[in-house]
Amino acid sequence: MNNLSKPTQNWNIPPNRQDGGGDGNKWNFCYFFLPILGGAALHFIQARKSQKEREQVIAAQKMANREKEIELKYNIRENQHRRLLSRSESEKEKLKNKVQSYHQILSAQRQQLDEERRQLQEGINIEEKTQAVSKWESQARSLIKEFQDSLLTRQSSFCSSITSRNQRTELERKMLHQAATNPIAKELGIEADLNNIFKYETHCAGKLNKDKRENGRIMWVYLTYWRFQTKLKILENEADKLGKQDN
Template sequence: MNIMNDLNILPDAPETWQAKISRLVRDVFLPYAVPYVIPAFLSWKIMRGHRADPDDRIASLQAEIRRLQQEIESFQGHITTTQRQQYQKHIQINRDLDAISNMLEERQDIYCSPFRYKDTRLKAEKKLREYVVERPYEKELKLFSGVEEILEKDTHCGINRGENGCLMWVYMDLWRTRARLNMQENVILKMRTYDSKSKDTNK
């Protein structure tokens, strides 16, 4: 009996798309892909095992942050110390300039007074010159040359002691301005020196 012609046997059901995919994977993909997939998978696992632990990386970054924060604190402390030192120096310079201003005022009062002797004025001028020369910042502010010009050229006399002198008051403003500028420049210079030393240390 020919089975193919037996009408009592039902034909096979159509193959579903899920069955087709399973058959393709079984018959095509697995035989050809497995020899490549397995080595690739093993290689990926090995490489992953060699990668740095995220916790180690975090600890390393946190240590770098702490180091940078310490540098910032050190730098800020250096700035504060430098500014304090320069400010104290500036205060002393202004005190000295106040003394110079008083001596110039006294000298001009003698110069403008018809009742005071020339010898008294010369003594006051000598005292003024000696005081100026002894200042450690004399060359920075150019005190001595300024005083010499005042003594030579300032012949202005007013009605009273406070109005005497003209050139000397301009010089006083100039010296105070120079002193303030020098203070700021010294702070900047010391910051640059500190920065250079820090870079050399970190190399």
């Protein structure tokens, strides 16, 4: 083994050995290429770092573009919901004004009817006509009650997560058929009103609600409107009969 305390070799590198076989030239060659290799290594590290930074910038840009796309889609959907809500509120306001208008007409017709009935007491036999009007009114009330029950069932089905859409659609089809074929329903214009109800009525009281009457809003306005229409038709018929008798 080598005795490290007494080295036999000279570990120091002579600055320039000209008399021995060219060792100085070898070291001069190393001194010449070391800076070049170091510069190349530094350039390689910087290039890798720049590449990584570019990739990070591209990834950040993609993420920003994706966020903008999501925000744009959200704004479009929000605007659609706002327009639908605004249209629904407008329809409800029109219905409210329509009901109020018919209520005023009904009040005026009642006053006129009271006056005409006093005239009929002077020898006009109104029994048969009254019975016909009462029968029509009874049938109209019964029909409206039937539609009310169907609408309660339909809205309950709409608000239920169990009942299938096909069942609700079949019930709506039957209601529209009845409204289109029943003479009283045709007089009251129920078919067009049902289409509006099926299109805009979406109110549900809540998942835990067990009272069907708590569901719906627009349909209740239409039911009230149909009852006013029934009374108005009766008044118009009686007024028309009185006018014929005066002639």
